[in-house]
Amino acid sequence: MKLRAVTSNRNKAREITAFFEGIAEIEHVPMECPEYRDDDVREISRMKAEYAYAKIGRPLIVDDTAFCIDALNGFPGPYAAYVHDRIGNRGILKLMENERDRKASFITAITLATDEGFFVFTGELEGEITTAELGTGGFGYDPIFIVGNQTLAEITTEDKNRISHRARALHVLKEWLMNDKDKNH
């Protein structure tokens, strides 16, 4: 089976390709989808998939990830990439100075678009915001997001791909693809 992973982010494409190795062939389509502003990452993912499917017309997946910090009322949420680009981890750590509640979570919503319809799968990873950047792996907020006793930038890509929000969403998608779809719907 062949799936197109529609994303302009090479890091994501690499993570997805590694995940499906031996199960599905992933073709990276580096297309920019217009992204709606919406507070719900599931909705954003679905709208992107509709756009991409209208253009490509073949089975594809798109994903969208939100990064939500409890003490900041869910900020940066679906604008995680923009916010990281502008104020970086330094900005987030500054906003979190003196905050006791360090809880945060990543939520990924993956939409599978096929001629049978659009199916949204989500995965969540809960953790906490560190007080300083730790580790050199990963990307984005990984160095300031700690799960257990290590940040996502301190663990190997393989370990990250096992526990990450995206991995969890991909896992649900994989189960769905491997089962008889009719049983689920």
Place this chain on the structure above:
Amino acid sequence: MKLRAVTSNRNKAREITAFFEGIAEIEHVPMECPEYRDDDVREISRMKAEYAYAKIGRPLIVDDTAFCIDALNGFPGPYAAYVHDRIGNRGILKLMENERDRKASFITAITLATDEGFFVFTGELEGEITTAELGTGGFGYDPIFIVGNQTLAEITTEDKNRISHRARALHVLKEWLMNDKDKNH
């Protein structure tokens, strides 16, 4: 002449109605337009207008405002409303601690949609970020945005409507409406 002001923000609608008093009748249409994520506020405004015009089919205006802080690489930009809602002026002041460069600007892009096409008008207001909130008027970032020696929250609505980014964009629009359109295009 009657113009529909399409916005879910009552403060904006009030500012626009006050501005056009005696020139055009403004009908507030409190419709939510889906908003694309885009770094260019002109583009966001135009896309919203296309959506609204497809629904309403009568002359209308929509606007979109970005708030750009130089030292934060343009953050929060077009996500001004979301960011204000989540981290507030307190968050911005925290991010700006120890920053020497306090320059910031509001940019409003208003799109007029008519059966003759879509026309985008912009207005900009330059100022600086204060080190504390000052004043009780206005809304949003007004208490931390200083122009000359007062914040936008310290001046009257009338004064704000004379100098604001939105007023400047509305002014260009008003001139355009009052002149023979054919001369301009």
